[in-house]
Amino acid sequence: MTGRVRAAAAGARRQLTRAGPAVLVLAAAGGVWELVTRLAGVPAWLLPAPSVIVLAFVEALPQLGRHTASTMLETGIGYGAALTAAFVIAALIDQSSLARRALAPLLVTSQTIPIFALAPLLAIWFGFGMLPKIIIVALVCFFPIAVSLAGGLRNADPDMQALVRSMGAGRRQVFFKVKLPSAAPSLLSGMKIAASYSVIGAVIGEWVGASQGLGLYMLRASNSFQTARVFAVIAVIAALSVGMFLAVDVLGRRVAPWAYVRTEEVGP
Amino acid sequence: MSSARPALRLTGVSKTYAAAGAAPVAALRGVHLEVRRGAFVSLVGPSGCGKSTLLGLIAGLDEPSAGSIEIAAGAAAGASGVAYMPQRDLLLPWRTVMQNATLGAEVGGGDRAQARRRARELLPAFGLDGFENALPHTLSGGMRQRAALLRTVLLGRPLLLLDEPFGALDALTRGQMQEWLLEVWARLAASVLFVTHDVEEAVWLSDRVYVMTRRPGRVKLSVDVDLPRPRERRMRAEPAFAAVEQRLLEALLAEAGEPPRGASCGTRAQEHPP
Known part of the structure; x- marks a missing residue:
């Protein structure tokens, strides 16, 4: 011990x-x-000194907790939804060439939608609650995860798959025993990219209309020229993004330790 | 016993690949080959002669275009009678030695506990004692190859297909692995079809050696090796050994059709211990 x-x-x-x-x-x-x-x-409303920002942070602390919790919840749910959707889509693309031809173009298109244009629309459709923010987070995170997973599945060693088939494995077993674990390193890098963008997605969603959250809090501070407070919130958002990234990294090391090992191939 | 059905019989096996927008490629044309029960049979041939294609057909990964492949049934119901070990060890990097070795039972719906028990019994013989929980990347090349062979053996099928299992090993390890393989084979009483580039290796290990032609591959020559078992290292220096090896080499070099004939024979001759 x-x-x-x-x-x-x-x-x-x-x-x-x-x-x-x-x-x-x-x-x-x-x-x-x-x-x-x-x-x-330099006046504090233009550019506050770091010490002033720290003071503003301490002062804002009682309210920050509530807003941070709200943003984190949206981020977490949105990320989970993106992961689930990406898993389903990537598996479909992998298993069926028809699905690939039907879905792969949509995958890319999903990434070309300007989130800033979409966010107000989502607020109109779904109101000021959490749902539109979750959708934005999911949209932002979906693409890198789905693409990296689909790529990882496609690049799984065909010889390993043949070997397991020669043992009598069906498609399902080949998928779960060979392809999915093979795709883990690629999936994890996509998940890390998505994690580092995820918090920003929630903040953008809150920007266009929310009852709470860091985006809303920052907007209020900005509108009332409390620049030091804006910087304090930016620091919190950055810390959350890094936290998401590290969480995925730690989880990845735990769930898929082999993805962090450089394997040197023996043989031709 | 030996007059019973052979472990493997190929009759006129051909394989043609349809190429898009081009003439179809014939990989194998009319291969006849037989592995008696309990025999160690090797297959040598120039690169690209379709040896791996042939093993793929026998392993059931692909269908022959013509001809028939008869395989004596495995002990387990429903299982094919063949255990295939490809050229690369193909150990799954996320699985321990034990998990890799028992993959067959897991995939085929066999008895996992029994597979683990049997694996534990065989670990010492495979030089893997104490490594059952090691991940493949921590093992040496020879150990990885032995782990792959353990996985193959644990499929519990009467015919082992080994595709150049020692091709990537250094000469010393390779020599040790050959002797070790003979011991394991004698103990398991399995039939083996062994693919190699190395004629000396083929002669030393086998009861019979088949030489294949260039693509489209077919059997050009088959030679029975009448050396006593168990084989010993010194047998490599015997005239009978050299004669068989010479015959096979000539057939093989004629197939390869390239000049390094004299040089290759010279080096080979020097390799024999005095």
Whole structure:
């Protein structure tokens, strides 16, 4: 038990050392920003100093919790919906060439729809509740997940599939025992891309009309020239996006550890 | 026993691939071949002669265009009598050695617990003792190949199809694996059809060696190897061994039709231990 704790501590230390340079750059940029705004006397509504932003964050903390929770919920549900839909579509495309010809063009088209144009329409159709935000998150996340999964399924080693078929496996078994695990590395990279966009999707949805959420909160702050608060919310959104990304990464390592191993092929 | 039906009999097997917008390609034309029960039979031939196509047909991955393939039935009801081991080890990278080895029982709806028990029994003989929970990428090339063979053996089918299983191994490992394979084969009492490029390997392991022609492949020559079993390393130096090897090499080189004939024979001759 202590060994595991020690190993975890060592791991955390390693992470810190690795993150060191990035943290340094960030700190230096913050320092310059602080100095410039103070020395030049830039007004806080135009560009607040980092210290002012931190204060604004602390001040906003009681309200931030509620809005953050709402945005996170929309993001989570939308992401889950996208994952489910992408799984179904990618499996269909993989199993049937008719489905591929019918659905692949739609897949690309789904990505060409400008979300900014769609968001107000969704608000008109579905009101100011969570549903339109969830739909936007799902739309944003669906494409990278579906494309990466379909690609991963297509690239599964045909020899491995032949081997399992020679053992008497049917289509279903080939799909679940060979193709899906083979597609895991590709699927995970698509899921990470989707995760890093997902929060922004929810915020855009909230922007065009919402009763709560970080997008709404930021819009209010912006309209009342509380620029420091806008920056504080931006920081929260960034942190949530990074959190989503890391969550997928951690989950991926747990569920599909082989996807993180570089396998060197033995043989021709 | 040996007068019973053979483990495998191919009669006039042909395979032609239809190519889009071009003349169809004949990969195999009229292959006759037989593997007696319990025999170790090798198949040598120039690259691209359709050896792998032939194994694919026997493994039931594809249908022959003409001819018949008779396979003695497997012990398990409904199962085909053939266990196929392709050229690459094709261990599933997300499965441990044990999970890979018992894949057949899992896919074929066999008794998984029994497969695991049998795998555990065989692990030491396959040099994999203590590695049952290792993932394939942590194993050496020889170990991966042995794990793949364990998976093949555990299918429990009377005929093993081995497609150049040692092709990617270094010479030393390869030599060890050949001796080991003979031991395992003697213990399992299975019939083997073994594809290789290496004539010396074929002679040393086999009761009979078939030479195939260039594409479209058919059997050009079959030679029985009358060396006693168990085979020993020193037999490679015996004149009978060299004579068989020479005959096969000549047939094969005539098929390859390329100049390196003298050089190749020279190196081969030097390889024999004194």
